[in-house]
Amino acid sequence: MHSNPNPELEPAAPIELDLSQDVAMLTAQLMDIESVSGNEKALADAVENALSKYAHLQVHRDGDAIVARTTWGRAERVILAGHLDTVPLPTAPGARGTVPVSWEGETLYGRGATDMKGGVAVQLALAASVVDAARDVTFIFYDHEEVEGSKSGLGRLFRNCPELLGGDFAILLEPTNGTVEGGCNGTTRYRVRTRGVAAHSARAWMGENAIHAAAPILQVLADYEPRTVDVDGLAYRESLNAVRIAGGIAGNVIPDFCEVEVNYRFAPDKDVAQAEAHVFELFNGFEIVRTDGAPGARPGLNHPAAASFVATVGQVPKPKYGWTDVARFSELGIPAVNFGPGDALLAHSDDEHVTADAIRECLATLRRWLGGE
Amino acid sequence: MHSNPNPELEPAAPIELDLSQDVAMLTAQLMDIESVSGNEKALADAVENALSKYAHLQVHRDGDAIVARTTWGRAERVILAGHLDTVPLPTAPGARGTVPVSWEGETLYGRGATDMKGGVAVQLALAASVVDAARDVTFIFYDHEEVEGSKSGLGRLFRNCPELLGGDFAILLEPTNGTVEGGCNGTTRYRVRTRGVAAHSARAWMGENAIHAAAPILQVLADYEPRTVDVDGLAYRESLNAVRIAGGIAGNVIPDFCEVEVNYRFAPDKDVAQAEAHVFELFNGFEIVRTDGAPGARPGLNHPAAASFVATVGQVPKPKYGWTDVARFSELGIPAVNFGPGDALLAHSDDEHVTADAIRECLATLRRWLGGE
Numbered sequence: 001m002h003s004n005p006n007p008e009l010e011p012a013a014p015i016e017l018d019l020s021q022d023v024a025m026l027t028a029q030l031m032d033i034e035s036v037s038g039n040e041k042a043l044a045d046a047v048e049n050a051l052s053k054y055a056h057l058q059v060h061r062d063g064d065a066i067v068a069r070t071t072w073g074r075a076e077r078v079i080l081a082g083h084l085d086t087v088p089l090p091t092a093p094g095a096r097g098t099v100p101v102s103w104e105g106e107t108l109y110g111r112g113a114t115d116m117k118g119g120v121a122v123q124l125a126l127a128a129s130v131v132d133a134a135r136d137v138t139f140i141f142y143d144h145e146e147v148e149g150s151k152s153g154l155g156r157l158f159r160n161c162p163e164l165l166g167g168d169f170a171i172l173l174e175p176t177n178g179t180v181e182g183g184c185n186g187t188t189r190y191r192v193r194t195r196g197v198a199a200h201s202a203r204a205w206m207g208e209n210a211i212h213a214a215a216p217i218l219q220v221l222a223d224y225e226p227r228t229v230d231v232d233g234l235a236y237r238e239s240l241n242a243v244r245i246a247g248g249i250a251g252n253v254i255p256d257f258c259e260v261e262v263n264y265r266f267a268p269d270k271d272v273a274q275a276e277a278h279v280f281e282l283f284n285g286f287e288i289v290r291t292d293g294a295p296g297a298r299p300g301l302n303h304p305a306a307a308s309f310v311a312t313v314g315q316v317p318k319p320k321y322g323w324t325d326v327a328r329f330s331e332l333g334i335p336a337v338n339f340g341p342g343d344a345l346l347a348h349s350d351d352e353h354v355t356a357d358a359i360r361e362c363l364a365t366l367r368r369w370l371g372g373e
Numbered sequence: 374m375h376s377n378p379n380p381e382l383e384p385a386a387p388i389e390l391d392l393s394q395d396v397a398m399l400t401a402q403l404m405d406i407e408s409v410s411g412n413e414k415a416l417a418d419a420v421e422n423a424l425s426k427y428a429h430l431q432v433h434r435d436g437d438a439i440v441a442r443t444t445w446g447r448a449e450r451v452i453l454a455g456h457l458d459t460v461p462l463p464t465a466p467g468a469r470g471t472v473p474v475s476w477e478g479e480t481l482y483g484r485g486a487t488d489m490k491g492g493v494a495v496q497l498a499l500a501a502s503v504v505d506a507a508r509d510v511t512f513i514f515y516d517h518e519e520v521e522g523s524k525s526g527l528g529r530l531f532r533n534c535p536e537l538l539g540g541d542f543a544i545l546l547e548p549t550n551g552t553v554e555g556g557c558n559g560t561t562r563y564r565v566r567t568r569g570v571a572a573h574s575a576r577a578w579m580g581e582n583a584i585h586a587a588a589p590i591l592q593v594l595a596d597y598e599p600r601t602v603d604v605d606g607l608a609y610r611e612s613l614n615a616v617r618i619a620g621g622i623a624g625n626v627i628p629d630f631c632e633v634e635v636n637y638r639f640a641p642d643k644d645v646a647q648a649e650a651h652v653f654e655l656f657n658g659f660e661i662v663r664t665d666g667a668p669g670a671r672p673g674l675n676h677p678a679a680a681s682f683v684a685t686v687g688q689v690p691k692p693k694y695g696w697t698d699v700a701r702f703s704e705l706g707i708p709a710v711n712f713g714p715g716d717a718l719l720a721h722s723d724d725e726h727v728t729a730d731a732i733r734e735c736l737a738t739l740r741r742w743l744g745g746e
Contacts, residue, residue, distance in 0.1 A: 201612065215592045239577035242621065243624050243625065244584075244628070245584050245618055247617065248634065251665070254614055263574045321576055322576070
């Protein structure tokens with residue numbers, strides 16, 4: 001029994017995690033602890049409790065984030081990071097992505113299977129078992145990754161205890177199907193607007209049609225040929241898309257306003273200001289405002305620690321397209337990559353799943369690299 | 374006192390209208406009787422009561438519509454028609470278009486001043502005073518003009534008592550600033566749609582953008598040069614406009630659907646099917662559906678009765694652009710024109726007003742024509 005029928009009277013004892021068990025079984029145990037964003041406490045308690053038993057780790061807690069560090073005095077330090085939270089449980093009748101998990105043969109189904117309880121289990125197994133290595137290691141487990149960036153537990157850690165987070169190279173154990181995905185694209189959003197003059201549509205010539213005036217905006221988007229940009233040896237594919245359009249208020253009124261929302265995903269050779277300059281130039285002459293912006297991250301694969309890791313994985317690294325927390329490390333000058341078990345395209349789906357072998361192979365690769373085997 | 378505190382116990386006596394008073398004063402009296410669509414009964418009662426007192430008129434009632442006819446046995450019959458209802462009263466604080474009316478000098482402000490209590494007052498004054506003429510006359514006062522066409526009191530009269538509505542030429546006393554406006558444009562609406570494939574906008578190349586695919590639709594609209602078509606000597610100006618556009622569901626999703634609503638207003642040389650064929654040809658290759666359609670009306674000014682009326686007015690006739698009930702007469706083969714006091718552009722506005730002289734001049738012109746003076 002893990003649950004406490006009356007938490008007001010008596011704090012629940014943390015759930016006991018066995019970090020020495022098979023890492024796929026450990027993943028299943030983590031998935032059984034519901035940890036939708038904002039509800040990470042039970043899992044954070046269990047992680048803190050389990051890691052505190054190891055003398056080679058210094059364990060620090062901030063809210064529902066846990067930092068565990070080795071202090072071997074090595075010249076270099078690497079960071080292994082992962083988030084504890086998941087998106088909400090599926091609500092569709094019969095969906096498999098629920099708590100508790102289910103096994104089908106050697107495949108584990110349920111919320112968090114891909115994103116990213118497998119990665120967290122690998123972090124925990126490594127933290128427990130790697131008691132000596134060529135580089136010091138910092139393990140970070142954090143809350144609130146699946147919600148707006150201002151709530152991010154990783155962002156809070158950087159503000160509250162930056163001294164615990166220094167390092168030469170970081171690996172985020174987000175799902176990458178076991179290959180190294182470096183850096184990430186940045187993202188910006190814009191509103192491109194046209195204005196006209198309203199009139200009754202029976203006397204259309206008394207007005208000016210703002211929707212018609214948006215034709216060149218859509219033509220720019222339709223004609224645009226997105227670039228693929230080489231950054232540190234990886235090819236980043238960009239994109240420029242209308243994600244929304246709206247105009248008009250009634251079936252007999254000439255519309256006096258039309259708005260196109262545009263999303264520009266840009267390679268990490270540019271910052272947000274350069275991305276904005278590119279989009280403003282494309283829509284030169286139109287009213288335009290930027291509403292959102294997050295920088296990308298360079299892959300940083302030329303760093304020696306990164307290079308040795310890529311050599312250990314033994315596969316050609318790929319670029320990461322979606323924005324991930326590697327960008328937070330990148331902003332602080334720490335090169336970072338994604339490397340974890342499971343298929344990112346299954347993340348957040350009702351069909352989220354991961355194979356036991358994918359988790360075990362990820363663990364074996366990281367243990368080989370850390371241990372210098 | 375016009376109001377009846379308990380209408381269930383005792384029917385209210387009709388409001389007494391003096392049809393021999395100055396026609397501008399009669400207009401003000403009509404405006405004081407609130408008659409928003411669906412609430413025409415008090416005004417219909419007053420009209421029926423007033424007309425029933427004249428021996429030269431046969432009066433018929435259908436719901437809240439009144440038909441009053443002379444039966445002089447003339448070879449030709451003309452129809453003078455107008456609606457009793459108004460759009461809802463203004464709700465803005467301080468708006469003048471309310472009940473009761475207000476005078477500013479010789480200008481009458483209030484709901485219905487333009488649309489169309491002045492015209493109704495002219496009909497009533499003529500019905501009372503023209504006791505002999507070269508043509509028989511049918512006066513029609515009807516309900517539910519300002520709402521959906523299926524509720525139209527005129528449409529109901531055509532269904533319930535077509536034998537009372539025959540005629541050679543009809544005049545609708547809708548506001549035209551005292552000139553003759555002939556016929557009207559038809560109107561049709563369409564949905565032009567594009568479809569794509571949804572995808573996360575970080576991997577836009579996995580999808581197909583339906584908003585980008587709408588660029589040629591807007592370009593067709595922007596490039597379109599609307600025609601001006603001569604029909605029976607009047608120049609009808611057409612128009613083709615997007616009145617609404619919508620696409621996209623979220624800031625990070627490639628939209629799989631976009632829809633443009635298009636309004637085509639077409640000259641009365643075409644029917645709805647011909648208008649549709651023209652629009653379908655313009656958007657050939659796109660998914661398109663017609664959602665609305667009402668035919669226009671030819672001006673019919675080559676009819677002798679119409680020609681003599683135009684000669685009496687003594688001004689060059691103009692085409693009517695907005696759809697009006699002349700189209701209902703036109704569908705039955707009765708040529709019809711609009712001719713009434715007030716500016717159509719003020720109709721439905723909070724600033725609705727009409728001058729006393731405009732109403733008096735309209736009455737004088739029609740009396741001169743009917744009386745053969």
